Amino acid sequence: MSLTMSTNAQTQVTKRSSWASRTGFILAAVGSAVGLGNMWRFSYVAAERGGAAFVLLYLLFVAFVGIPLMTSEMVVGRMAQESPVGALKRLGGPSWMPLGVLFVVSAVGILSYYSVVAGWTIRYMVDAMRGAIPVDTAGYFTAVGTGWQAVVALGAFLALTMLIVCRGVQRGLELTAVLLMPVLFILLAALAIWAWTLPGGGAGYLYYLKPQLEQLLDPFVISSAGGQAFFSLSLGMGALITYASYLRSSENLAVEAVTVSLADFSVAFVSGLIVFPIIFHFGIVDAIGLGGGLTDNTVGTLFIAVPAAVQGLGAFGDLIIALFFVMLFFAGLTSAISMLEVPVAAAIDSLKWSRAKAATVFGLVALALGIPSAFSLSFLNAMNKLIGDFFLVVGGLFTSLLIGYRILPQAKAELGRGLSSAVARDAWAVLLRYVIPPILIVVAIGALMGALQAIGALLQG
Numbered sequence: 001m002s003l004t005m006s007t008n009a010q011t012q013v014t015k016r017s018s019w020a021s022r023t024g025f026i027l028a029a030v031g032s033a034v035g036l037g038n039m040w041r042f043s044y045v046a047a048e049r050g051g052a053a054f055v056l057l058y059l060l061f062v063a064f065v066g067i068p069l070m071t072s073e074m075v076v077g078r079m080a081q082e083s084p085v086g087a088l089k090r091l092g093g094p095s096w097m098p099l100g101v102l103f104v105v106s107a108v109g110i111l112s113y114y115s116v117v118a119g120w121t122i123r124y125m126v127d128a129m130r131g132a133i134p135v136d137t138a139g140y141f142t143a144v145g146t147g148w149q150a151v152v153a154l155g156a157f158l159a160l161t162m163l164i165v166c167r168g169v170q171r172g173l174e175l176t177a178v179l180l181m182p183v184l185f186i187l188l189a190a191l192a193i194w195a196w197t198l199p200g201g202g203a204g205y206l207y208y209l210k211p212q213l214e215q216l217l218d219p220f221v222i223s224s225a226g227g228q229a230f231f232s233l234s235l236g237m238g239a240l241i242t243y244a245s246y247l248r249s250s251e252n253l254a255v256e257a258v259t260v261s262l263a264d265f266s267v268a269f270v271s272g273l274i275v276f277p278i279i280f281h282f283g284i285v286d287a288i289g290l291g292g293g294l295t296d297n298t299v300g301t302l303f304i305a306v307p308a309a310v311q312g313l314g315a316f317g318d319l320i321i322a323l324f325f326v327m328l329f330f331a332g333l334t335s336a337i338s339m340l341e342v343p344v345a346a347a348i349d350s351l352k353w354s355r356a357k358a359a360t361v362f363g364l365v366a367l368a369l370g371i372p373s374a375f376s377l378s379f380l381n382a383m384n385k386l387i388g389d390f391f392l393v394v395g396g397l398f399t400s401l402l403i404g405y406r407i408l409p410q411a412k413a414e415l416g417r418g419l420s421s422a423v424a425r426d427a428w429a430v431l432l433r434y435v436i437p438p439i440l441i442v443v444a445i446g447a448l449m450g451a452l453q454a455i456g457a458l459l460q461g
């Protein structure tokens with residue numbers, strides 16, 4: 001009796017962390033997916049790339065590329081029971097390890113500039129509560145969006161992220177998602193209803209919802225939509241491999257991927273329903289560059305448009321801004337946690353570091369890398385295009401090749417633990433082998449061109 005008890009205790013100690021419940025896993029994965037990408041990045045890239053055409057292409061990417069790839073990452077993670085670097089080595093062999101390293105590099109790189117934007121949300125939240133956001137919101141964004149004030153906010157945000165990741169899977173990642181995500185959904189719905197009541201927002205809905213057909217074929221629009229789908233669904237850098245590696249049960253991973261993707265798409269879509277009517281209602285189209293020439297302020301679309309919207313509403317207006325940025329902050333936090341968890345899990349599994357050491361080291365690296373983005377929006381934009389579009393698409397391309405051509409039988413068996421339909425498993429395999437790779441090669445080329453364009457703009461400016 002005492003013998004079995006002590007062996008149980010032993011296995012308890014050596015066992016990897018795991019989620020406390022299926023809902024916890026789903027909320028954490030939704031928390032990773034739903035982030036600044038859905039609101040800040042979605043609205044600025046949609047604004048830059050033609051509105052509705054972009055939105056339509058984005059939806060197609062989510063359905064035909066995003067969902068199968070998300071399923072793939074989950075399959076890899078649950079099958080390997082290990083974080084990306086070790087998982088890829090174990091499943092694909094040593095030659096696949098560099099892909100895991102690319103994942104870690106992308107994760108830290110994205111975390112660096114992502115935390116700058118998340119830092120803005122803290123600043124806006126605090127200033128809105130103090131009623132201190134001035135009338136000239138574009139000028140205000142220029143003043144607080146870059147410089148030392150932005151660095152301080154960046155540091156505060158990263159410190160909080162590190163603390164939560166230090167607390168581990170159940171008490172850190174899962175608890176945060178379970179508490180924050182429901183609040184986020186409620187705030188989002190309330191704000192969308194409010195935006196709908198704005199007179200003159202109709203032009204915004206049109207820009208957002210009525211595609212111009214010629215733009216559907218524009219390579220920049222297509223590759224931006226693909227890149228955005230990757231970014232928003234948290235694909236291409238092992239975040240969902242890591243999260244699924246904490247799964248023990250044999251649930252249907254295809255269902256989980258559809259659930260997470262639908263939740264993510266809905267949040268992005270509803271955010272557009274908030275942002276675009278506001279932009280048009282308040283006639284700030286030129287200030288953010290929708291009227292033609294892209295400006296630095298396009299990166300700040302959301303941060304300029306939303307506070308402008310409530311001018312003249314007094315304390316009620318400040319309340320709306322505060323709620324909006326609380327929501328954005330929650331969204332950013334649960335996503336940043338998932339980015340930091342990628343290198344942290346890799347260091348715990350592969351280098352045997354403690355969680356606290358790993359979180360501190362990688363958090364500080366992200367802080368150092370984030371400082372240039374906190375000083376230059378062109379730098380931030382270039383990072384976003386290079387890592388947030390190009391690296392993620394390359395990561396996704398190799399993930400589909402790994403499953404499609406190297407470990408297909410095992411991967412199908414793993415998926416089959418929960419998904420009983422053989423037809424569905426075959427369709428998944430066909431997508432991964434023949435449909436997704438060629439699409440991603442095209443998207444990667446477009447994303448690379450977009451990145452080079454942004455880097456060129458950075459070097460000139």
Ligand code: TRP
Pocket residue numbers: 032033034035036037038110230231232233234235236237239335336338339392
């Ligand atoms: N999906 C998040 C967003 O939309 C960002 C994010 C979190 C992410 N984890 C990721 C992006 C992993 C790419 C890869 O804000």
